Amino acid sequence: MAPLNAEILGKLHAAFRPHAPIDNPDDFQGRESERERVETALITPGLHVVIFGERGAGKTSLANVATSKKNPIKVFCERGSSFSALCRSVLLKLSVNDPARLIYDARTQTIRSGGINLDLNSPTLSADDFRTLLPSGPTFIVVDEIDRIENIEVVHRLAELCKNLSTNRPDIKFVLIGVASTADEILRGHTSNVRNFRQIALERMTEAELSKIIAHGELVLGLQFDGIVKKRLVQVSDRLPYYVHLIAVSTAERALARGSQRVEVTDFELGLKAAARDCDAELSTTYEAAIPSVRESEIYRRIVWAVAEGDARVSPTAAITAKVNAIAKGEEDEPVTAQAVGAALKKLIKPERKQILTKEQNGLYRFSNPLMRGYVRLVRESR
Template identity: 30%
Template sequence: MALASLSDADFKTLLSENFTPSATIKTPERLFGRAKALTTIERAFASAGRQVFIYGDRGVGKTSLAETAAHLHQDSRSTPIYVPCANSGSFAEVMTAVGNATISITKRVERRGATGTYGATVFGTGLTIKPAEADLHHTLPDAQTLTGALDIIRYVLEKRPGPQIIIIDEMERIGAAAEREKFAEFIKNIPQLEERVKFIFCGIGTTVDELIGAHPSAGRILETISLEKLHHNYLWEIIRHVANQANVEIPTEMLVRIGQISDGFPHYVHLIGESMFWSAYDDKEEVTKLLSEHFRAGITGALERAEGVLRQQYQKATRKTKNTTDYEEALWAVADTTSDSRQLSEIYEASYKRIMMRRQRVERLMLTKELFNQRLLALKKEGHGSILKGYGSGWFGFRENIIRGYVRLMAEQAGVELGRDIR
């Protein structure tokens, strides 16, 4: 063990409590950089009829914010109700799931019928058939209708005392406009319910209108929170907290690089940090300061354990029968700054040329600007997973901002540093 101040059990506990790349955060002390958003939610809940809608990029921490806020305001005798929307799901499915959350899973799954028991009878020993005990049959109101959906929430409130927080997550998966309209109509009527129930809706999008449509009445009910990426100093705090607990020094430049690579998405910080500290723990010598080899192990581990969808997107975009490396380098150039959209000439002159100067050691030749433009245009097409999208003639950006961090990880592993504009 290279970290002398911690036992094996204590070290595992430290990592599991602070690095959670595969789980949401539910406590405010671990939700770095979201104090303002938590205050906004608290004040919204104090306003009669007000509900909350959190939207933003995938992976920015919407669910963690929602769950943390929900646990802060939920009655202690029960847990918040959390319902994720299914792909192409419906309003009725979501409302039914909310109602079912108050019913024991055993009662929902088991179906009792006639039971057989062995026992003594007047004719000897044998099988005695006994009728099953009466089973309570739970029938929820029809969730297809607005009245039925509201009655389901009233049922929840009868079953559960005290303040109740209901989270409806992944609203972007409700594809049909008619189903989104039902959600908007429901939101408009939430004030008809008891004040002790509050809703937090979450979805990937740039506006709430994308997720429930332009419904002015619903808009008056909602406190909307556009959740931005985390500022780099909050990303550093995630790592610093663990380093302090482990009595290990972490160089400032290493923190800066982790923040730059992560591009404001805590998911990458958790991946890099967890792998980096395991590398330090496995070191043969006692570690009092994290070194470059621990950082490199963090990058490698993050790539190996990153969300599979990100890996697949990158591979589909770049792994072709020819020009694979061209596509990688083009993506690296686009990912070099935090700008959501960049102009072709700026990408080529400010980023691509610098990257290719670095790549001379692996005997890579620089593409002409025309060929480089062709590679970017190809990366917008379905054959490359449409990893890029256009913002008008000659402007490019990532279809999903979270992929930028994965691209930076791949470049870092290849010895190319990106994101130096973040300080």
């Protein structure tokens, strides 16, 4: 494959961004309703925003484009993040933007404003201390990956800070982002603050929204994806924008490298293989651990493939067995019993198989990592 020049590469990565959030509003496709709800909340006094959903759903991209004209302060959480550390990160970034008002002393690790001198390393840094150093006028603070915080008390203090600001500084807005299925999961049960938050759930995208991503890429690159390529790309993506961007960038790159303005099935098939290699290493490691490359492991591969089929997020043993035997039939192999599938399922939820699957209380099985579903589809389609 011939290397692309810098100009074409720049357009390619403006069209599709699987490995970095979108920050240019013109490049953000779909999620019109969610974007409008975030933007409306940001101009509503006292209302904060919590954005939640699966990995790969576009949460950070949504926050980026919705706050693009607000000059937001952005901080990222770590497992060991404390409330003081989060406040310190915000204040340090504010001091860079406004060094005349917020004077930071790197030697003493203090920040000064007027008659207030605050030790940024103090573990007792309070919400009131933080609030007194915030600038006058509208300020927007984005806290990403809040789900990573291990100490539940940190999340509770952050929620209490938002509640305090809603009353005393309604022009200060927090946007909290995290992987979760509900806002209550993000706030760790701190439901008393729900009225201060607009909850933005990012469900999987519709086929129409995913098609808009491809159409935007076509416009930016001056390319045309074959109809069958568009259809297969959307089907493999598991309705997550991450996979549409990942597969589309690899597929378009192959067409551009051969000097064509049309993305054909051959480009798509080669792009699938490249996309599988470019996926999160954790996905490939887990998949390979669950499916050893020996004849006896075919049942494990077929089970994993079966769970990735259809639109259901969870699958009962009977449905998995039926799909496993349909796959076996297509591969001209003998069927297996429900008991054999059940025994294999028990192994696939064990650590030695990287717990690729999780068993629900009602006896249903699902992928432990929601991104695994799309990865399995990608691997299966590229074989």
